[in-house]
Amino acid sequence: MTRHIVTTDDDPAIRKILRIMLTKAGYNVTPCENGNELLELLANTPTSIDLMLLDIKMPGLTGFELLERIARRYPTIPVVMLTAFNDLDTGMKAIRLGAVDYLTKPIRQEELYSCIQRVLKKADEEQKQKKREDENLAIKKKLEAELRRTKNTLQRSTISTLEAFSETIEQKDPYTKGHCNRVRTLSVALAKAMDMNEETLQIIEGGSLLHDIGKISIPEEILNKNGALTGEEYSMIKTHPEAGVRIISHIPSFKQYIPIIRSHHERIDGRGYPDNMQGEDIPLDVRIVSLADAFDAMTSSRAYRSALPTELAVEELKINAGTQFDANLVDIFIEHELYLL
Numbered sequence: 580m581t582r583h584i585v586t587t588d589d590d591p592a593i594r595k596i597l598r599i600m601l602t603k604a605g606y607n608v609t610p611c612e613n614g615n616e617l618l619e620l621l622a623n624t625p626t627s628i629d630l631m632l633l634d635i636k637m638p639g640l641t642g643f644e645l646l647e648r649i650a651r652r653y654p655t656i657p658v659v660m661l662t663a664f665n666d667l668d669t670g671m672k673a674i675r676l677g678a679v680d681y682l683t684k685p686i687r688q689e690e691l692y693s694c695i696q697r698v699l700k701k702a703d704e705e706q707k708q709k710k711r712e713d714e715n716l717a718i719k720k721k722l723e724a725e726l727r728r729t730k731n732t733l734q735r736s737t738i739s740t741l742e743a744f745s746e747t748i749e750q751k752d753p754y755t756k757g758h759c760n761r762v763r764t765l766s767v768a769l770a771k772a773m774d775m776n777e778e779t780l781q782i783i784e785g786g787s788l789l790h791d792i793g794k795i796s797i798p799e800e801i802l803n804k805n806g807a808l809t810g811e812e813y814s815m816i817k818t819h820p821e822a823g824v825r826i827i828s829h830i831p832s833f834k835q836y837i838p839i840i841r842s843h844h845e846r847i848d849g850r851g852y853p854d855n856m857q858g859e860d861i862p863l864d865v866r867i868v869s870l871a872d873a874f875d876a877m878t879s880s881r882a883y884r885s886a887l888p889t890e891l892a893v894e895e896l897k898i899n900a901g902t903q904f905d906a907n908l909v910d911i912f913i914e915h916e917l918y919l920l
């Protein structure tokens with residue numbers, strides 16, 4: 580493909596000699612007499628120009644002024660400056676302003692040819708490199724989008740599995756219908772109110788759906804008993820966190836929910852079960868689910884008692900802040916009116 584070179588020089592003799600030399604070497608040449616003519620040409624055909632030869636000293640717009648505009652507006656077109664002064668400073672200034680090279684007048688044919696070949700080769704390489712980078716970027720973006728889609732699908736299917744598990748728990752105990760889902764809503768809302776990150780939110784969501792999975796191992800007549808539990812029955816109920824951990828440990832991707840399953844009945848004052856953990860030894864995500872679990876239990880009917888009105892349940896939270904519940908979490912829960920959810 581014939582390469583297109585635009586020359587700009589106010590001297591007709593220079594324009595002529597450049598046209599002759601460049602045409603002889605097989606280039607297409609468009610000579611311009613001044614800056615305005617060049618700018619007009621650029622505005623109409625910027626993409627078809629492969630290289631520009633630009634005189635520095637011209638009436639009207641000087642070569643430097645033009646160079647600055649071209650470097651800003653047409654950064655991919657290489658510009659070689661022509662200078663009458665065999666002066667290193669002028670050449671360096673041209674390079675600083677965005678020229679790729681400079682030639683000193685009088686222009687020698689060999690020097691002109693080798694400069695043009697060098698500049699065109701470099702521009703071609705840069706263009707190829709840019710094309711490769713653009714292609715790589717496009718591939719990267721495509722892969723990232725695919726990864727996001729796969730992650731979303733996986734997340735949806737994980738949540739569906741967790742929902743199915745939590746339904747299995749609830750089927751054993753009709754009084755807890757919807758409990759896991761409400762604990763999930765409250766826990767996630769509380770975690771969001773605390774600006775927790777996406778990863779923690781997901782653990783809280785899954786953990787809250789699964790927290791009572793161990794109840795599968797408790798006989799239904801104990802879970803649904805109408806009257807007060809005997810000591811032995813209560814001890815049996817208290818095994819559900821550890822039973823839950825045993826069930827879940829068979830599923831590697833569910834291991835992240837183990838702290839919530841094991842410790843959701845721990846209390847800040849250390850009087851919970853199964854490990855008598857205290858204060859901040861109980862992980863924050865666990866403390867969040869504990870509060871949500873207890874609040875929903877209080878405001879739902881159970882086999883052995885009816886539901887507590889919301890305002891009384893909120894009072895219970897306040898009374899037990901710092902002993903059963905994390906006091907800071909109780910404050911946030913009330914401040915954000917999460918009891919209305």
Ligand SMILES: [Fe+2]
Nearest residue numbers: 790791843844
């Ligand atoms: Fe529980």
